[in-house]
Amino acid sequence: MIGFTLRRLGQGLLVLAVMSALVFVGVYAIGNPVELLVNPQADDAERARATAALGLDKPLATQFATFALRALQGDLGRSFVYNVPAIQLILDKLPATLELAVVAMVIAIAIGIPLGLVAGLKPDSWVGRSIMAGSILGFSLPTFWVGLVLIMVFSVKLGWLPPNGRGETTLLFGMVPVSFLTLDGLKHLAMPATNLALFKLSLLVRLTRGGTREALLQDYVKYARAKGLTPARVIGVHVLKNILIPIVTVIGLELGSVIAYAVVTESIFAWPGSGKLLIDSINQLDRPVIVAYLLVTVAIFVTINFVVDILYSFLDPRVRLAAAPAH
Amino acid sequence: MKVPAALADPAAGTAQPLHAQGPWRRFASEFAESRLAMAGLALLVAIVLVAIAAPIVSPQNPYDLAQLDVMDSKLPPGEHASSTGRTYWLGTDDQGRDMLSGIFYGLRISLIVGASSTVMALLIGLTLGLTAAYFGGWVDTLVMRIADIQLSFPAILIALVLLALMGQGAGKIVAALVTVQWAYYARTVRSAALVERQKEYIEAARGLALSQPRIVFRHLLPNCLPPLILVATVQVAHAISLEATLSFLGLGLPITEPSLGLLIANGFQYLLSGTYWISFYPGVALLATIVSINLVADQLRDVLNPRLRK
Numbered sequence: 001m002i003g004f005t006l007r008r009l010g011q012g013l014l015v016l017a018v019m020s021a022l023v024f025v026g027v028y029a030i031g032n033p034v035e036l037l038v039n040p041q042a043d044d045a046e047r048a049r050a051t052a053a054l055g056l057d058k059p060l061a062t063q064f065a066t067f068a069l070r071a072l073q074g075d076l077g078r079s080f081v082y083n084v085p086a087i088q089l090i091l092d093k094l095p096a097t098l099e100l101a102v103v104a105m106v107i108a109i110a111i112g113i114p115l116g117l118v119a120g121l122k123p124d125s126w127v128g129r130s131i132m133a134g135s136i137l138g139f140s141l142p143t144f145w146v147g148l149v150l151i152m153v154f155s156v157k158l159g160w161l162p163p164n165g166r167g168e169t170t171l172l173f174g175m176v177p178v179s180f181l182t183l184d185g186l187k188h189l190a191m192p193a194t195n196l197a198l199f200k201l202s203l204l205v206r207l208t209r210g211g212t213r214e215a216l217l218q219d220y221v222k223y224a225r226a227k228g229l230t231p232a233r234v235i236g237v238h239v240l241k242n243i244l245i246p247i248v249t250v251i252g253l254e255l256g257s258v259i260a261y262a263v264v265t266e267s268i269f270a271w272p273g274s275g276k277l278l279i280d281s282i283n284q285l286d287r288p289v290i291v292a293y294l295l296v297t298v299a300i301f302v303t304i305n306f307v308v309d310i311l312y313s314f315l316d317p318r319v320r321l322a323a324a325p326a327h
Numbered sequence: 328m329k330v331p332a333a334l335a336d337p338a339a340g341t342a343q344p345l346h347a348q349g350p351w352r353r354f355a356s357e358f359a360e361s362r363l364a365m366a367g368l369a370l371l372v373a374i375v376l377v378a379i380a381a382p383i384v385s386p387q388n389p390y391d392l393a394q395l396d397v398m399d400s401k402l403p404p405g406e407h408a409s410s411t412g413r414t415y416w417l418g419t420d421d422q423g424r425d426m427l428s429g430i431f432y433g434l435r436i437s438l439i440v441g442a443s444s445t446v447m448a449l450l451i452g453l454t455l456g457l458t459a460a461y462f463g464g465w466v467d468t469l470v471m472r473i474a475d476i477q478l479s480f481p482a483i484l485i486a487l488v489l490l491a492l493m494g495q496g497a498g499k500i501v502a503a504l505v506t507v508q509w510a511y512y513a514r515t516v517r518s519a520a521l522v523e524r525q526k527e528y529i530e531a532a533r534g535l536a537l538s539q540p541r542i543v544f545r546h547l548l549p550n551c552l553p554p555l556i557l558v559a560t561v562q563v564a565h566a567i568s569l570e571a572t573l574s575f576l577g578l579g580l581p582i583t584e585p586s587l588g589l590l591i592a593n594g595f596q597y598l599l600s601g602t603y604w605i606s607f608y609p610g611v612a613l614l615a616t617i618v619s620i621n622l623v624a625d626q627l628r629d630v631l632n633p634r635l636r637k
Contacts (some may be wrong), residue, residue: 026488094617146607148594156601256481257481260480263487279576282491300360301479
């Protein structure tokens with residue numbers, strides 16, 4: 001178990017190192033930020049001064065070495081646009097993104113698993129069929145367009161929910177601002193979180209339905225029924241327990257994907273999170289912020305994958321044994 | 328001619344005549360069992376035809392500035408043109424462009440980008456996956472490790488990074504979509520090929536001393552195709568949706584080649600003032616395209632899955 005954990009940890013760190021090198025070299029290749037920051041009428045001397053001040057006149061290898069050394073100390077450079085440390089900018093915006101992602105995931109779980117269970121227990125009834133038809137729709141609907149339709153209906157036509165922003169926030173544990181504890185915040189959160197949840201909800205419906213249908217054919221279910229257990233107990237305890245292992249894994253892995261797709265939802269609802277910051281930074285060629293966002297996101301991903309791997313091998317020892325040679 | 332032979336075969340029983348129809352006929356009849364899938368297929372065919380024939384069926388060439396009338400800007404659906412009296416069935420955008428024509432042309436661009444990136448990703452993934460499976464060893468480890476790492480990140484994140492690095496353009500977005508997709512094919516074809524290469528017909532082909540490329544492409548590949556066809560169908564829908572998303576974020580196609588995503592993005596700024604149709608109808612077209620592909624893919628999944636075959 002320790003060997004497995006260390007090997008996975010090493011792989012994760014390697015991915016992080018390779019990604020940071022790729023991202024740095026790649027970002028270096030986009031246009032010259034000096035052009036955007038310096039007054040267009042500036043002469044060459046002023047341009048050179050700005051280039052030197054940003055450290056852009058040094059060779060690429062030197063720049064990367066400086067970057068890597070500083071990155072290890074938690075310094076990912078200063079934003080060209082805001083002139084504050086890039087990492088601080090990201091960390092300031094990250095709670096908003098994480099709140100959105102977690103609430104979306106909670107919605108997806110709270111609705112997706114029960115619906116999937118119903119569809120799996122009654123696959124041929126009209127309820128089961130409509131749930132599945134709904135999940136095809138949920139898979140097919142482009143997230144950003146659903147966001148627009150939500151705004152169109154609930155903000156423009158009905159005027160119930162605000163179309164943008166985060167609303168009133170309160171401090172959780174005295175340090176992290178969150179929206180879900182105030183009524184105004186909840187109103188602002190409702191549409192973006194639903195929007196972001198839709199795709200994962202459909203995924204969970206399908207996964208739960210498939211798992212339920214397979215579990216119902218197993219001998220332990222027949223045995224539980226033969227013992228005379230109530231249907232509620234057979235389903236609630238025996239079936240649910242067995243289908244939850246793969247579902248928990250998928251939920252863990254999908255949390256990362258929700259954070260990534262928050263880029264789209266945040267752009268639509270002007271949710272002040274890290275995803276919107278990324279899009280703004282790409283448009284403004286704010287290299288340090290792009291690099292910082294990507295590294296923080298990659299780090300979150302590597303961590304999630306690592307935790308899920310460990311958790312899964314804990315729940316199902318066969319994985320740990322099989323993973324000893326190649327994957 | 329084959330039917331009497333199948334009937335004469337005493338082992339044929341009642342389940343066999345289906346197979347006697349030949350694989351394509353059987354495939355078609357099994358596919359047609361679902362009315363929903365047939366409706367999806369019909370819709371898809373209609374969409375593709377409209378996209379191909381866009382210059383003929385569109386009431387207006389939406390990108391010929393001489394045909395636009397600024398007086399007609401942001402007219403709601405069903406209004407008439409001020410000069411010609413023609414009806415704008417889906418309204419007009421801020422420049423007086425007929426939305427219906429804009430959607431037909433946008434469909435064309437969305438479908439071309441989606442299909443071409445899928446075909447390229449399929450060819451690259453197929454070659455790498457087959458090579459990895461057939462040769463094994465370090466080639467296999469290298470290719471599959473890269474695929475694994477890539478697949479552990481969501482497609483949109485990789486595409487965003489690539490477009491942030493490369494900049495905008497039709498060629499660049501296709502390149503980004505190919506990069507995002509190849510790993511799915513490589514993984515699918517590899518796992519299919521690993522199963523197939525154990526089978527006797529491959530051993531027989533080796534025993535006949537056929538050349539390696541011939542074994543790989545004439546014997547191994549055709550037997551790996553069913554799962555690939557399925558993945559490709561699903562991926563076309565993903566590619567179209569991803570392109571639309573990226574274009575919506577302003578990182579996809581340039582304004583000179585407006586796909587459905589860009590049309591939707593263009594309408595977004597007018598949405599809060601109640602001018603909904605500029606965003607809404609291109610979205611409906613996008614949705615219809617993706618739903619029809621997914622309906623077809625869903626039925627393909629059942630038909631191509633030997634475990635569910637009756």
